Every structure is written in structure tokens, then in C-alpha cells.
Amino acid sequence: MNSDRGIPLGRAAFLGTVVAGIGGIALTSRFSGAVSSAMSGVAGAIPVVKEIAPTKGWRIYAVNPPMPVFDPASYKLELGGIVDNARTLTWDEVAALPTELQVSDFHCVTGWSVNGVQWQGIRPRTIVDLCRPTAVTTHVTFFSSEHPYMDQLTLDQFLEADVMLATGMDGRPVPRAHGAPLRLVVPRMYGYKGVKWVNAIRFDPGPVFGYWEQRGYDIDAWVGDSNGL
Amino acid sequence: MASERIRRFSRTERLAHWWLAATTGLMTVTGAFLYFPALAQLLDRPTAKLLHLVAAIALPAGWLLLTLVGDHRALGRTLRDADRLDDDDLKWLSGGPRRLVNRDDEPPQGRLNAGQKLNLMVTLGLMVVLGVTGVLLWLGERDTTYRFAGSVHVHDLATLALTFLVAGHLYLALLHPTTSPALEGMTGGSVDREWARRHHAKWVAAEEASGAAEEPAEPAVLATGSERLPER
């Protein structure tokens, strides 16, 4: 058979695949939400990683589904550890704390990002002033009502200017999938540091490993400077 | 008198194939660890990522080495072969669904049938797409200006497409009765001549017309210059 005979459909298939893929980067960047929903169907087949109602390019991870349900009447936020003023706040008390607005990008360690998220939340300074950690405090640990999820920042990291405990997201209360009613936001670190469904904050005299750190992730999860090559 | 076997793939072609299979397999497994964070309990993320990146670099590096030290003409010939689809190939493609139902005879095929030609080309295309989006993901970790939401979607979707292709490929190569005899061609280099005549009639006819592609008496002799298929 003469290999010059016939039509060059092979290279058309090759180039078509490449062009569709490269073009797809632009296209799916645009319609990121729709693609996320489609992909979440695939990941949703795996029970431990359930993605529910993703919006705008988010992929929702929960380590212990079903995700916690927020009930304003029974919600409690425990503030404790080595502090002068340990206390437990009701949702009304949390909601009465002063909040600020910020717009920041969100980066996941698995490679996706959501740019320009508008957060409303409580600044760390407010929490620190409220419970007054003692001089030996070096770390702050955040517990999720999604047991056993927890993670930790150093006190200095917690007090960075762009860190907040968010109660609002994109103009509405933080939705269930994003950690209702209270989640940690650390824009310059990967999302796994941003504990969702926070129900307790503990001031500690030393480090403990967070949920993912116990599974090999970096403790200091700086975007672009952690978690491998 | 033609021997009972016919040489199908040179050593270079087989190495190129198994290198693709090995590196792709490693990338698929380690990629699953990166995609499903919950699997990190079995293999930690930095290790999975290191292996993933090593395999991603090893694939093109190994192929480059093969074209330099191996029989690059065999690779070029196969690519040129897969590029061109003749009338019988088009009939093979359009009659595919019907053949599944009423088991018609296939139109005579060359060394690769039309499905294999497209599989080869689409696989190579997906490799390029995975490579480009992979580089973008890697750059995006260093500098968020390279972080396009689409990179990770396309990387995921291309992986999904490749997984379907490879699943079909593995079924045909290992399980399907009329195609699994091809496996010997990819392991030892030669296949049963009668099987080849039934499924790749035009190829066998062309080989026999040129008097080449006899299975050499010494099976250890592989892909030497004299053994190459004739120019066509």
C-alpha cells in the first residue's frame, strides 16, 4: 500500500485534538462553573470526596460527608486554649462582631483557582482581643464541625492583614458547601488551610499537625512555595 | 515460501509503545492521588507529584532518545501510515457500527486499521494537550498569572478521554478474541501470518509482494537496518 495514498485524516485528528484542547483552556476558563459541575459528577462517584453544588469554578471537598448543617439556634463557637478569657459565643454573639470586606483569590492545591472572591468576615485581631491569649501562645488551631477536620496557623500568620473568619461570601452568608456559618480565609495559602464549618478556635503553645498535614501536606501552605516541586 | 509468522513491529516501535504505556500508567496512578485528595493517606502528595512530573518528563525524553539511537525510520513510517486514510479505511469507519451488529466482513485493511490510525493520532494529540496544560499548571503554582481556570479542566477532561481510549485499547489488546492475537506483535515483534492476512490483508499482500518481512530464523535479531520494511 502506498502511504501517500488516501487523505491525511490522521494529522487532522491529531491537530483537531490539540486545537480543541488548547482552545478548551480559554473556553472552560470562561465557563468554568459549568465544567466544574460536569467534573464534579465524576469525582462525586467517589464517596469520600463529594462535591456538592459547585459554583463559579469551585470544587467542593468534604472529608466526612454529609456536610454539617448550620442551625443558628444551637451553633456555638468555643474560644479557648491558653487564654485569659476563654468563652463560648452563640451565633448572635458571633454575628454581632465587627466585620470587614475583602476581595481575594482562592487557590486550591489541586490546581484550580477562583479569582476575585468577595469575603465578609471577622478580623483575627477581634478574636485575639476578645480572648486575650497569654504570652506563651505561638499557634492557633481551628476545629471544624466536620469531624475530624482541623488545621493550624502560627499566631503571626493568623494576624496577617488578609486573613479573616468569613461569615459572608459574594454578598450572601457563607453557603453550606463553603463552610456555613464561619470559615477561615487565608488567601496566600492553599485552600486546605481555610478550615470550613469552624466551631472552635484554640490558642496553643506549640504546633500540631492539621488534617492534611497528617497526610503529607506542607504545614506552611504558601501558594507557589509548598507541597512539592 | 512464506513463514507462518510475519514481523509487525520493530524493536524501536515496541520500545516506544511500552515506554508510552509505562509512563502513562504511572501518570494515571499518581494523577489519581493528586486529583482525589482523600487518597493522600496512601501516598503523600509531594511523592505523588514528584513521580507524576518525572513520568511526564521521561515520556518525551525517552521518545527523543529512541529517535536518536533507535530506528527512527520505523517510527516515521508508522506515523505516515497512520496519517493517510484511504477509501477502504473510510468504508471501515462508516461500516463500523453495522459490522458490530451483523458481523459483516471488514474492508481490507493496511498494517494499521482505520480505528488504530485514529487511536494513535488522537492519543498523541491528547499527550500534547496534557503536556501543555500540565506545564501551565506547574507554572501557575510558581506565578499565579499563569493560573487559568481552564488548564485544570482541560487536563482533567483530556485524562478522562485518554482513560476511555486506553480502556477500549486494553480490551481489544488483551480480551477481544479477534484482536488479542496482536499482543504477540507488541511483545515479540511478530504475529501469526494467517491472522494478519484476515485482519490486515493489504499489509500482508504488500509485504509478500516485496518479499520482505519474513520472520528471521534468528528471532533475537531485531530492527537491524537490513530487516527494515522496504521503502514504499
Ligand code: HEM
Ligand atoms: C499493558 C497495557 C497495554 C497493552 C497490553 C497494549 C497492547 C498493544 C498492542 C498489542 C498493540 C499493537 C496492536 C497491533 O498489532 O496493531 C498496541 C498498539 C498501540 N498502543 Fe498499546 N497497549 C497497552 C497500553 C497502552 C497505553 C497506556 C497507551 C496510550 C497511552 C497505548 C497506546 C497504543 C497506541 C497508540 C498503539 C498503536 C495504534 C493502535 O493499535 O491503536 N497502549 N498496544
